[in-house]
Amino acid sequence: MHRITSASAADLFDIAATRRIEQTAASALPPHTLMQRAGLAAARLAMALTPHARTIWVACGPGNNGGDGFEAAAQLRHRGFFPVVTFLGDESRLPQDAKASLQRARDAGVTFTSEPPSTFELAVDALLGIGSTRPPSGAMAEWLVRMHAGAQPVLALDVPSGLDADTGTLASDPDRVPASTRTTLTLLTLKPGLFTAQGRDAAGTVWFDDLGCSTFIQESATARLAGPPDHAPRTHASHKGSYGDVAVIGGASGMTGAALLAGSAALHSGAGRVFVGLLDPVAMSVDTSQPELMLRDAHALDLSGMTAVCGCGGGDAVRELLPRALSTAAALVLDADALNAIAADPSLQAQLMARGRTGAPTVLTPHPLEAARLLGDTTGGVQANRLAAARALALRFGAVTVLKGSGTVIADATDAPPVINPTGNARLATAGTGDVLAGMIGAALARRRPAFEAACEAAWQHGHIADTWPADAAPLTAGALARRTPA
Numbered sequence: 213m214h215r216i217t218s219a220s221a222a223d224l225f226d227i228a229a230t231r232r233i234e235q236t237a238a239s240a241l242p243p244h245t246l247m248q249r250a251g252l253a254a255a256r257l258a259m260a261l262t263p264h265a266r267t268i269w270v271a272c273g274p275g276n277n278g279g280d281g282f283e284a285a286a287q288l289r290h291r292g293f294f295p296v297v298t299f300l301g302d303e304s305r306l307p308q309d310a311k312a313s314l315q316r317a318r319d320a321g322v323t324f325t326s327e328p329p330s331t332f333e334l335a336v337d338a339l340l341g342i343g344s345t346r347p348p349s350g351a352m353a354e355w356l357v358r359m360h361a362g363a364q365p366v367l368a369l370d371v372p373s374g375l376d377a378d379t380g381t382l383a384s385d386p387d388r389v390p391a392s393t394r395t396t397l398t399l400l401t402l403k404p405g406l407f408t409a410q411g412r413d414a415a416g417t418v419w420f421d422d423l424g425c426s427t428f429i430q431e432s433a434t435a436r437l438a439g440p441p442d443h444a445p446r447t448h449a450s451h452k453g454s455y456g457d458v459a460v461i462g463g464a465s466g467m468t469g470a471a472l473l474a475g476s477a478a479l480h481s482g483a484g485r486v487f488v489g490l491l492d493p494v495a496m497s498v499d500t501s502q503p504e505l506m507l508r509d510a511h512a513l514d515l516s517g518m519t520a521v522c523g524c525g526g527g528d529a530v531r532e533l534l535p536r537a538l539s540t541a542a543a544l545v546l547d548a549d550a551l552n553a554i555a556a557d558p559s560l561q562a563q564l565m566a567r568g569r570t571g572a573p574t575v576l577t578p579h580p581l582e583a584a585r586l587l588g589d590t591t592g593g594v595q596a597n598r599l600a601a602a603r604a605l606a607l608r609f610g611a612v613t614v615l616k617g618s619g620t621v622i623a624d625a626t627d628a629p630p631v632i633n634p635t636g637n638a639r640l641a642t643a644g645t646g647d648v649l650a651g652m653i654g655a656a657l658a659r660r661r662p663a664f665e666a667a668c669e670a671a672w673q674h675g676h677i678a679d680t681w682p683a684d685a686a687p688l689t690a691g692a693l694a695r696r697t698p699a
């Protein structure tokens with residue numbers, strides 16, 4: 213059992229793959245082994261979270277997730293704790309494993325009640341796991357509200373009840389801000405839904421126990437959790453040409469700052485030279501706070517041989533430069549208004565697809581609304597399955613797609629599993645941080661990292677800066693993020 217952090221990459225498996233792995237493992241092991249291991253791991257984590265708990269409420273549901281709860285309760289009772297189990301289900305219809313664990317809990321002397329205890333130091337959510345098929349209602353919904361209403365910690369077994377383990381969508385009211393401190397102990401496999409969409413809020417701190425079954429995993433992962441980029445030392449004999457040129461195209465009237473932010477981010481991410489091609493005809497000719505940036509008229513920039521980062525603060529004006537960027541830029545990041553222009557124009561879409569067929573490195577960085585426009589969908593439709601939406605965009609345009617938001621998803625048009633970025637937090641929910649990400653990806657492309665790696669590495673680093681922002685520093689702003697320096 214170990215805690216999942218952003219410090220190492222990990223494989224993720226969806227529900228269908230998890231069930232196949234479970235079947236393989238269960239058929240190779242003595243009966244009830246998996247549930248006993250799951251219950252023991254849960255009891256150990258419960259004791260570590262609340263070593264002095266007097267009452268531990270274990271809420272058990274109608275399937276094998278409830279079985280994990282019974283087993284955990286039995287183990288806790290054996291160790292001198294006082295679990296109180298509420299069971300929401302029909303005993304005669306319990307799966308065999310869960311029935312055996314219910315008996316073991318009874319034999320251990322666990323207390324069963326029909327109503328949750330009035331006070332408890334820890335709640336264990338063993339209501340629904342990967343068998344969740346519809347939103348919790350009735351008593352189950354009431355118990356979940358009760359469990360999360362106070363400040364007491366909640367330990368969810370396998371998956372927080374009501375969370376879709378594949379997509380990270382939550383069945384219950386997404387706007388409810390729970391008071392509880394959340395921990396999830398996920399079992400056998402790590403699931404993608406714990407790390408994207410509403411998954412991170414619902415799951416809290418994620419622990420993983422493979423139940424000793426990693427050797428039974430024969431299939432490839434459904435998705436992957438990104439790990440930190442390798443440190444790439446600079447050789448002594450390198451020069452600015454070794455790290456490439458980035459040209460930012462954006463900054464229409466009133467939005468110069470977006471292009472400057474992307475340029476600053478590219479510069480501080482190590483690009484050899486950074487040009488900022490501004491679309492505003494009366495724009496400044498030098499940014500005295502960042503004299504390293506070479507400000508140009510966007511129309512005068514020759515993009516051949518360059519990595520272009522196109523669209524930051526681009527407004528409608530960016531549209532006329534897109535055909536040239538799509539056909540001449542050596543590598544290309546398309547962000548913000550460039551994506552909106554493409555979504556509205558079939559001829560630009562055709563040109564983007566044609567670029568995709570040439571294999572020229574191209575990265576799209578939509579937030580959910582921009583992704584929805586490109587897909588002809590709604591933001592809700594995109595958020596309902598972020599992995600599928602990112603993959604659909606990557607396949608349609610032949611471009612690496614970075615679908616931003618909590619648990620940014622990076623997909624490409626190959627058979628490689630999509631990646632979920634584990635870093636980042638709501639400090640990034642401030643204007644301009646997306647421009648910074650686009651500039652960071654541009655710098656990685658300029659030093660010739662392959663597009664998928666460039667996107668994964670920049671997304672990890674971008675979120676990591678926010679995750680390590682000192683608590684006592686000024687609030688994160690996009691400018692400070694670009695400079696990587698809390699000001």
Ligand SMILES: NC(=O)C1=CN([C@@H]2O[C@H](COP(=O)(O)OP(=O)(O)OC[C@H]3O[C@@H](n4cnc5c(N)ncnc54)[C@H](O)[C@@H]3O)[C@@H](O)[C@H]2O)[C@@H](O)CC1
Binds near residue numbers: 246278342345
């Ligand atoms: N698959 C695995 O890898 C392992 C599974 N184990 C546990 O077993 C779980 C999967 O067990 P199950 O397939 O029985 O699934 P669950 O225990 O998640 O739930 C299935 C049951 O809940 C009912 N249900 C679904 N949504 C409901 C709702 N909203 N309200 C009320 N009832 C609802 C279903 O009709 C079914 O009876 C895992 O999440 C994990 O906790 C572990 O014991 C060991 C390994």
Ligand SMILES: Nc1ncnc2c1ncn2[C@@H]1O[C@H](COP(=O)(O)OP(=O)(O)O)[C@@H](O)[C@H]1O
Binds near residue numbers: 619635
């Ligand atoms: N709550 C959050 N958790 C993690 N990352 C976030 C969150 N909110 C925003 N971000 C990140 O911040 C960036 C915002 O980008 P975007 O929406 O394009 O903003 P802007 O257009 O203002 O630059 C993205 O990288 C996104 O993933």
Ligand SMILES: [K+]
Binds near residue numbers: 341373
């Ligand atoms: K659960």
